[in-house]
Amino acid sequence: MRDSKPVHNETHLGRIPLFDDLPGEEIQQLAKVSKTLVLEKCGTLFRTGETCPGLHVVMYGQVKVAFSSTQGSEKVVDILQAGQSFGEAELLLDEPYRAHAQALGDTLVLQIAKTAILDLIARNPGFAHKLLNGMSRRLHDLMVDLEGYTLHTGAARVLTFLLREASAQEPCNESAVVRLSAPKGVIASRLNLSPEYFSRTLHHLSEQGYFAIHGRDIHIDSVSRLQLSLA
Amino acid sequence: MRDSKPVHNETHLGRIPLFDDLPGEEIQQLAKVSKTLVLEKCGTLFRTGETCPGLHVVMYGQVKVAFSSTQGSEKVVDILQAGQSFGEAELLLDEPYRAHAQALGDTLVLQIAKTAILDLIARNPGFAHKLLNGMSRRLHDLMVDLEGYTLHTGAARVLTFLLREASAQEPCNESAVVRLSAPKGVIASRLNLSPEYFSRTLHHLSEQGYFAIHGRDIHIDSVSRLQLSLA
DNA sequence: GTATTGACTTGATCCAGATCAAGCCAGGCT
DNA sequence: AGCCTGGCTTGATCTGGATCAAGTCAATAC
Incomplete structure (x- = not known):
């Protein structure tokens, strides 16, 4: 400094x-x-x-x-x-x-x-x-x-986070590529999750077809599908 | 209304x-x-x-x-x-x-x-x-x-809460009687605990000799002992 | 006095998410 | 090239605290 x-x-x-x-x-x-x-x-x-x-x-x-x-x-x-x-x-x-x-x-x-x-x-x-x-x-x-911390689950917090990032980085698009602006461990802590559990959750959600993970880029096909899963 | x-x-x-x-x-x-x-x-x-x-x-x-x-x-x-x-x-x-x-x-x-x-x-x-x-x-x-929610345990939150109440209700006293200003269930939720777990924690702490419970009144003998237990 | 309700306790069981422990892989060294 | 080092994944296990299910004990209502 x-x-x-x-x-x-x-x-x-x-x-x-x-x-x-x-x-x-x-x-x-x-x-x-x-x-x-x-x-x-x-x-x-x-x-x-x-x-x-x-x-x-x-x-x-x-x-x-x-x-x-x-x-x-x-x-x-x-x-x-x-x-x-x-x-x-x-x-x-x-x-x-x-x-x-x-x-x-x-x-x-x-x-x-x-x-x-x-x-x-x-x-x-x-x-x-x-x-x-x-x-x-x-x-x-x-x-x-x-x-979020008190009454949503880890997975819900991850989804909300991705949705907010998507609408900030590519507003109003049905598909979006969200680039994580920080190491996954930092994001995990920001969402009050251990790095391990964040990784697992992310991969689990991608297996459900919500998005695809390429390193720090998350490819979302259908933003509205994520939105629906939260309601 | x-x-x-x-x-x-x-x-x-x-x-x-x-x-x-x-x-x-x-x-x-x-x-x-x-x-x-x-x-x-x-x-x-x-x-x-x-x-x-x-x-x-x-x-x-x-x-x-x-x-x-x-x-x-x-x-x-x-x-x-x-x-x-x-x-x-x-x-x-x-x-x-x-x-x-x-x-x-x-x-x-x-x-x-x-x-x-x-x-x-x-x-x-x-x-x-x-x-x-x-x-x-x-x-x-x-x-x-x-x-508190993210890096302290339930018991720690209970103790911090009681200490804050004690210093608000009877400032600078070594012993204090804290009167819970709301039903225990409401306080529990305020501390992000289920009513059951709050009750258990409270009774557990009183068994350790931190204080005595009389309905909604918590009798604390030694405020400084509680403070110490948090450090 | 007896039912009713609401606030609390107590016990048994369960689970989301943490922790521990390897292993993996890409990128920056020498 | 080989060697770290740090970021990430994956598996096995553990636990703080939730949830479910009965009680208990007022205080009010009938």
Whole structure:
């Protein structure tokens, strides 16, 4: 993890959904108070228990956020893609992180100083509203996850995951090729399954004819058939 | 579930944490656009799939929020106490509820019109900030729950629950009597356990000498001993 | 007082998914 | 080439917690 000077971050920041209707001078101000973090594969962004130095925004690459148990096992909570921000709740509450975050590949993250964010909230109602929407989205997604973990089976979670990926990667197509954006073990943990059971479930479902597995590519013939199997 | 005219809601609203530093005229405005809902035991506040008519605030009583599976079983997500609000995320996103809500006893709930809340966010940065803090808190609590569900055992969840209740009901005491605020079955579901297993675990832990069970009262001799057993 | 209902307990059995243990295979080393 | 190393699969076994099935014990209703 190395720091570098904030060169040309304005242009990048301006494209992030959270900031994209902020006036130019605000963006410049943000860029001035943010640090650029370059992470290589497995590089740590933050650890459990650390206090939150600012808002993290993934510029490119992927970051996995996970809990770690005392026995060394870990549970992936989220896989952040480029454009996503993280740590709003901890920032606003001044609570230490419950989870740790690690880059899944070469990744670039901006860290925006806390005061700048608080400032924006106080001065710019539009920004506050956008932040509220972002947190609502996260809260909502977390509820969906929770529902899955507590009252759906492993297979159902796998199917829902594939369907969501399919509609994100190839919207409104009857057939789709879903490319798993992370190692299967990471996806498994994200779905709260052991790698072994995830593999078995995936192969079992493919034997039922729901899709074909080619490495990290899942070929789905009939998206609507998957949908039906969940109802 | 009956509606009644908004009588004297101002005084009640002004005491809710979310609104307690709003000027009097704003409170009056809120009271004017809010509906009073009187629920008796098991009365439904909202159902899964309904769209959100406004922000719900529990004035007194208790409301359980739960997912229901197709097979009739349900999973309690949260038990709302007096003073708590619910539905911010769904309100802001215009998404239908993922869960349903039911009164656990005689309960009074205020329902504040969506437009009034949006207005306040736009006009009053302090309110927006407070709302952000509230949602951060909920997001954070959900992460804690998720951590418990995914990497702690049933017994550990029971102990953590009792400890949290103890410190809420009798802060900083070495011994405490925790009164379960809802039927054991509801608490069990909140901890993602079957009623049977919750009962067993509770009795098993009491046999280990962690506490004594007297109906809904749990007598804890040594709070610090429970804390130790979790580390 | 007796039935009824709802909240809880207790025991027996079952199962989804974890864990343990090999083995496999592709890609990056030297 | 040969050798790791890490990601994935596959099989055998185990277990936390669910489910099914009776009770027990209030508290309310009749």
